[in-house]
Amino acid sequence: MNGRSIATSAMLYTVTAATLVFIAAPLLVTMSLSVSDTQFVSFPPRGFTLAWYGKVLRDPDFQSALSFSLWLASFATFGALVLGLPAAFALVRFPVPGGAAIRSLLLSPLIFPVLVTGLGLLQLFSMLGWGSVPVNLLIAHILVTSPYVVRTVSASLMLADITLEEAARTLGASRWRTFRRVTLPQIAPGVAAGGLFAFMVSFDNYPVSMWLADAQNDPMPMFIYRKATGVFDPSVATVSTLLIGLAIVVVLILDRLVGLRRAMGM
């Protein structure tokens, strides 16, 4: 290696290291302030206290936002799997006419502005007079999460060994039995990853919920948004830290299941 190459790689690694610090910084600052023994958030943190955790965990608004979001994300994931699993299977394994166009339709909520998706639904629900907020939110969340299931499950199906399925069919197994006994075991990690991803997308969603939620049905991101813009004590950092912890656990599980890049469909 000549001097210039060494300088180039040194620069490469410095920029990379700086970027990784940039990625971690807001999360680390939030975590450090969540234990700060001060009345208002201010940097640097002073002292150490877990009092904010006690306060947040006992807060009935936090509890109801958490349980509502867990309910919403669970059912949205279930709905996304019910719709997305057969759709991904059909798109990868069956010669569907116009399959490419249908695939584009199913994945289009991924690039369509989520805010506009939510606004369209608000308008539809008010036109139809559908007043049940939890049901409306559930429909909206299934809509924004199902593309993630389709994408991750499609990627798993493309990697699954199709000759095994053909062998099962040749040996007389029905399509359903082949799917259940041969295909499903192969794609199970992909399905789990897609479901987990869908769960987090629903759990974190703000731009759809902001149109459809109300005071009685208050998802977690709405709760934190209100706190972040109107409360100035460290409890906001505490709620944030709890959610960062949840995200880290989910990321490690996703990485175990299929590898993170495949879970992202990239």
Place this chain on the structure above:
Amino acid sequence: MQSVRSTTETMTVTATVFSPASSAVRATQGPPLLSRGQLAGILLLLPAAGFLLAFFLVPALTLFAYSVLTQRADGVVTLPLTVSHFQHFFGTSLYTHVLFSTLRMAAVTAAIAALLGYPVALVMVRSNAMVMRIMTIVVIAPLIVSVVVRTYGWELLLANTRTGVVNWVLLSLGIIHQPIRILYTETAVIIGSLHVFFPMMVLPLASALSKINPQLEDAARTLGAPSWRVFWRVSLPLSLPGLAVGFTLVFSLTASSYVTPAILGGTGAQMLGNLIEQQIAAVYDWPFGATVALVLVATVIGINLASTWFFERRNRL
């Protein structure tokens, strides 16, 4: 990846399904029109496609129709047809200002993401499996953290007072003597958006870079090219598809964001999303809100089509 992948798939799938030969055979043989496999596939797709049609496509089109309709005094949106909302949007400097700052912030964010994304992606694909795995976790983990939480973190970092982290550090180091103003500017929104969407640049770049045959880079190096030149003449041109996907994703997602400009931009750096929210939630002007929404969607679809078009043209050459 998805836009590049879907275009190639579009071509192969349409080629196999709609090839003239197979339809000619079908026509001479008469029924069945659909094979059993096709029928089963359609039945499996029906629930998802129907759901998307009813709750995504129809509402979106209805919303866009609102942009050329008139809202009566009692709030009902109805005929006559009008282009006055578009005239209002493009004729008011306040609104065109928001449009241009949205485009500017999205473009700058995507450009910086590309500049920082290349070193990170290069280090990622050249490292051993363990380092690559850890880097992937660090890069992707924030993506699973709610945008609201991450933006709050940036609010703490960029606060304009002495207790904002950046200001505190700069003051402590004696670089500045008065707190500087970062929060509620376009810079703050760009920093926040960069953080939120950076993985969308790194992943396609890493994927494109890892597909390059390492022998090409080795050959260039053996022939005496310095590393920056190997990158400039070999790695960069061959990874352009990944760059295009990343740029398109970061640009579209930044232009469509709401939470980041609402918290970090305040009234100083608004985006189209904030304008839509104001028009609907505060002014109750549905046709105008729909007009802004259509402008936003047209921007996003425009950049996606441009990137697809660019690569189809390149592939043909």
